[in-house]
Amino acid sequence: MNLALTELRRRPSRFTVATVVLTFLSLLLLLLGGLLDGLYLGSTGAIRAQEADVIVYSDSARDSFLRSRITPDMREVVEGVDGVTEVGGLGFTLLGATVPGESDLADVAVAGYELAPSGVPAPPPAGHAWADDRLRDAGVAIGDTLLVGPAATPIVVDGWVEDTNYLLQGGLWVTLDTWRAVQNANRPDAFLADGVVQVLVVRGEGDIGPAIDAATGSTSSLTRDEAVNALPGVKEQRSTFNAIIYSTLAVVLAVVGLFFSLLTLERTGLYGVLKAIGASTRRLFVGVVLQAVVVAVIAFVIGGALATLADRALPADVPLQLTTGRYVFTFVALIVAAVLGSAVSLRRVTRIDPASAIGSAA
Amino acid sequence: MFLALSEMRRAKVRFGLLAGAVGLLVFLILFQQALLTGLVNQFIGALKNQSADVLVFNAQARKNLEGSIILPDQAAAIAAVEGVDVAAPLGEGTFTVLAGGEETDAVIFGYELGGPGAPTTLIEGRLPEVGGEAVASSRNAADGFDIGDTVTVVPNPGGTATTFTVVGLAREINYSVSPTLFTDFAGFETARRAVNPDATQVLPSVMAVRVVAGADPAEVADAITAAVEGTEGLTRQQAVDESPGVASVRQSFSVILLLFYLVVPLVTGLFFLIVTFQKAGALTLLRAIGSPAGPLVRSLLIQVVAVVLSGAVLATGLFWLASLGGGGGLGITVEPMPVITTTLVVLVLALLTSFAAVRRVLRIDPIAATTGAGVQV
Numbered sequence: 109m110n111l112a113l114t115e116l117r118r119r120p121s122r123f124t125v126a127t128v129v130l131t132f133l134s135l136l137l138l139l140l141g142g143l144l145d146g147l148y149l150g151s152t153g154a155i156r157a158q159e160a161d162v163i164v165y166s167d168s169a170r171d172s173f174l175r176s177r178i179t180p181d182m183r184e185v186v187e188g189v190d191g192v193t194e195v196g197g198l199g200f201t202l203l204g205a206t207v208p209g210e211s212d213l214a215d216v217a218v219a220g221y222e223l224a225p226s227g228v229p230a231p232p233p234a235g236h237a238w239a240d241d242r243l244r245d246a247g248v249a250i251g252d253t254l255l256v257g258p259a260a261t262p263i264v265v266d267g268w269v270e271d272t273n274y275l276l277q278g279g280l281w282v283t284l285d286t287w288r289a290v291q292n293a294n295r296p297d298a299f300l301a302d303g304v305v306q307v308l309v310v311r312g313e314g315d316i317g318p319a320i321d322a323a324t325g326s327t328s329s330l331t332r333d334e335a336v337n338a339l340p341g342v343k344e345q346r347s348t349f350n351a352i353i354y355s356t357l358a359v360v361l362a363v364v365g366l367f368f369s370l371l372t373l374e375r376t377g378l379y380g381v382l383k384a385i386g387a388s389t390r391r392l393f394v395g396v397v398l399q400a401v402v403v404a405v406i407a408f409v410i411g412g413a414l415a416t417l418a419d420r421a422l423p424a425d426v427p428l429q430l431t432t433g434r435y436v437f438t439f440v441a442l443i444v445a446a447v448l449g450s451a452v453s454l455r456r457v458t459r460i461d462p463a464s465a466i467g468s469a470a
Numbered sequence: 471m472f473l474a475l476s477e478m479r480r481a482k483v484r485f486g487l488l489a490g491a492v493g494l495l496v497f498l499i500l501f502q503q504a505l506l507t508g509l510v511n512q513f514i515g516a517l518k519n520q521s522a523d524v525l526v527f528n529a530q531a532r533k534n535l536e537g538s539i540i541l542p543d544q545a546a547a548i549a550a551v552e553g554v555d556v557a558a559p560l561g562e563g564t565f566t567v568l569a570g571g572e573e574t575d576a577v578i579f580g581y582e583l584g585g586p587g588a589p590t591t592l593i594e595g596r597l598p599e600v601g602g603e604a605v606a607s608s609r610n611a612a613d614g615f616d617i618g619d620t621v622t623v624v625p626n627p628g629g630t631a632t633t634f635t636v637v638g639l640a641r642e643i644n645y646s647v648s649p650t651l652f653t654d655f656a657g658f659e660t661a662r663r664a665v666n667p668d669a670t671q672v673l674p675s676v677m678a679v680r681v682v683a684g685a686d687p688a689e690v691a692d693a694i695t696a697a698v699e700g701t702e703g704l705t706r707q708q709a710v711d712e713s714p715g716v717a718s719v720r721q722s723f724s725v726i727l728l729l730f731y732l733v734v735p736l737v738t739g740l741f742f743l744i745v746t747f748q749k750a751g752a753l754t755l756l757r758a759i760g761s762p763a764g765p766l767v768r769s770l771l772i773q774v775v776a777v778v779l780s781g782a783v784l785a786t787g788l789f790w791l792a793s794l795g796g797g798g799g800l801g802i803t804v805e806p807m808p809v810i811t812t813t814l815v816v817l818v819l820a821l822l823t824s825f826a827a828v829r830r831v832l833r834i835d836p837i838a839a840t841t842g843a844g845v846q847v
Contacts, residue, residue, distance in 0.1 A: 125740040132733045136726060143722050168624045168665075170566045170575060175665065177626045202537055204530040213532050215714075258530045258539055258700065295539065297563075297662050297672045304668070326627070340646070348505065355498050362491035363737055369484065370744045418725070426722050452487075 111382075112395030116402055123399070126367040127407050133360050134404075134411030134442055137353060139418065141434040144349035146427035147276070152336045153240070154200070154217065154274035157225035162317040162329040163198075164308040171330060171338035173200050173306050178327070180303035185324045192312040192320070196223030197284050197305030200274050201291045203257040207247045214246035217274035218256060218263070220287020223309050228269045231283040241268040243278035245424050254280070257294030275339070276427060357445050364400055364449025372396060372453040376460060383462035393457050400450035404442045412438075474769040478776060485777060488741050492781030492816075495734045497788040499727060499812055504789070504802040506723045514713045515607075516579060516645035517706065520652075522560065522586035522678035523687040525709045526694055529702045534714045535562045535645075539673040540701070547698040548677045553690035555682040558585035559674030561658040564648065565665060568622040570614020576621065577645040578604075578634075580658020587678035589652045595638030601654050605638040610649035615639075621651060628667035632660045679703070734816050739823030742774060746827040750834075757836040766831050774824045775817065782813040 169176035187195050199220045204213040224230050252265050272279035288300050317329035337343050419430050478485045526548050531538030549557040561580040581587030589605050595617045606615035622633045644650050659672040681690045691703030793802045
C-alpha cells in the first residue's frame, strides 16, 4: 500500500492524464445530474410540498393541473367520502410579473391554496403572497408589489418560502380568492366561477383515492408522488438524463480499466520481482485499486470545484442545481467505477509468475 | 499498416476497451445532439413551420405562447402599424382529446383560414377550408390523427364536445411534444369553451402578421413593439430561438457536448501515449535496424483511425438501438450527416491529441538501442 502511495507521490505525472480525463468526466456527471435536479426540483416543488394523501383532478384533465376543474358540487361529494378528514382547493396560473425597479419580468406561478403545504404558512390576506425565495434572483423583495399578468393584478410579497416552484416558475402563494381573481383578470378564456378550483388536496385515512373516484364518478385521484410524475416532462427528463449519466459512468469504468491495465502491463516485471520477494497478489492488487481510488478522489475534488464555478457562472435561466445528494452520488459512483475499472487488472496481476523475475525483471 | 494491424490483433482486449470507450462517448455525443434537435423540433415545430412573418406576443408573456393573450385594442393597433399587411388572431391551447378511440393530450392552433399562421409543411391532403377541418402533425398520424380521422375535444362539465376532421398532414408542426392540430380560429374558440364553459371571452394567444411585400419582418416586429403598448413583436425565427426553455436547453447541451468532445481525444491521446512508452524498447530497436520514423508514425496514426472508426461504428449501432426507443417520444432518428460529421470531428481531435505520442516516436534516437534507453520524455 505504501508503495502505491509512494509512486503516486513521486511520479504524479504518470497519473496526470488519467486524472484530467476523470476530472472532465466527473464534471460532466455533476453538470448532467445538476441539470436533472434543477429541472426536477424547479418543476415539482409546489407539488412535493403538499401534505396530501391524494390529489383529486377532474377525470377529463388527464392529470393536468391547468386543465382540471373541480366544481363545488364535486367537492361536496369528496368531503362526504368515508375516511376523508380534510379537503382544500388548489390552483395554479402561470404568468409574467413586473417587479418594482426591474426591467425584466419575473416568471411566476400564482398558487391559490387552502391547506398549507409543508414550509408555507397559512394563507396570507387577500392580495398578498408568500413568495418562493428563488424569486430573489429576479429582484423581488419583501414588501414589493408585483404587477401580475397582462391585467397587472397587484400582489404584495409578505415573506419567503422555499422549494415551492411550479414548472420552473417562482411560486406566489395566495388565497384561493386572490388566485381566482388573478386567473379571471388575466385569462378570460379560462375563467373560473366562484368555488371552482383546479384540484383538491385531500387528507384522510385508508385507501381514500378509489373511494373518492367511485363516489364522484368524474374524478381521478393520484398520490402526491404520482402527481409529481404526472407533471409534463418529469418522467421523460429523468429517464433520458439517467440514461446519459449511467452511460457516462460506463465510460469512467472503461477509462479506469484501460488506464490501470496499461499501467499493470508496464509494471509486469516489477510485480514479478515483488512477488519473488514475498509480496502477495492481494497486496499488489490492493495497491492498484488504491491508486485508482486516489486518482478518482482527486478528479472528483477538481471536477466538483469546476462544477461549482460553472453553477455560479452560468446564466440564471439555465436550470442547474447542484445538491449535496448529487455530489455524494457522483462521488460514490466514481469510486465504485474506479474500483471496478481497476479490477480489470486483477487477472494480469494474478497471472504474474514470480519466477519470471529471474533474469527478466530489470 | 501490417505492423499496426498486427499489434491490434494481438492486443484485442486493450484496443477493444479503448474502442468501446470511444464508442460510448461518440454514442453519447450523437444521442445528445439528436435529443437537442428533437427537443427543439418537437417543442416549437409549430412556431417554426407556420406562415406568419411576425408573431406578436403580450409583453407580459415573456415570449411564452401559453402565457400570452392579445387584448382587442392591442389587436386593432397592431393591424394599423406601418408595414403590416395582414394581422390575424392565432390561438394555442392544450386539450384532452379523443383520437383513435383513446383519450390523449393534443395542442390545437386556431388561425384565420387563408391568413397568416397556417402550417407550411403540408405533405399530404390539404389545408382546412371550412370550420371543423384540421391539419394534423404527420408524426401522430398512426395515433388517430390521420387523414379522415376525427378528433374530439373532451369537454368539462357544462361544456359541449367539439369535433375536428383531419384533412391534411404536415411534418414538424408538433408543439410541447404533443400531437398538434391546426384549425380555424372559430374552431379553437369552440374548443376553449368546451373545456371552460365559464369563459367570458376567448382571446388570441398571439397575432400572426404578414408583412407588406418588400418589408423587413424584423423592422416591422420592432415597429409593433414600439407602437403598441404591452406587446412584443418577434420574427418567426426570433420566436423559435427565444422561446422559453429553448435558449437555456441549447446552452446547457452545448456545455455538455463540448465536454464530451474534449474527453474523447483526451482518452485516445492518453492511451496512445502510454502505449508508445510501453513500446519504447521495440520502437528503438526498429529504428536501430534501419526503419525510418515515417512508417512508425503512420502505424500509430493508422491505429488511431482504426480505433476511432471502430468506436464510431459501435456508436452508430448503439444510436440506432436507442432510436428504436424513440428517445422519450422525441422522434430521434439516425441520420447519416450528423453521424459522419461527428465521427470526422472526433477523428480530427483524436489525431491532434495523438501528436503527443507521435512526437515521442520522432524523438527516438536509434543509438539508444545500444544503451538500453527508450523514448525520451
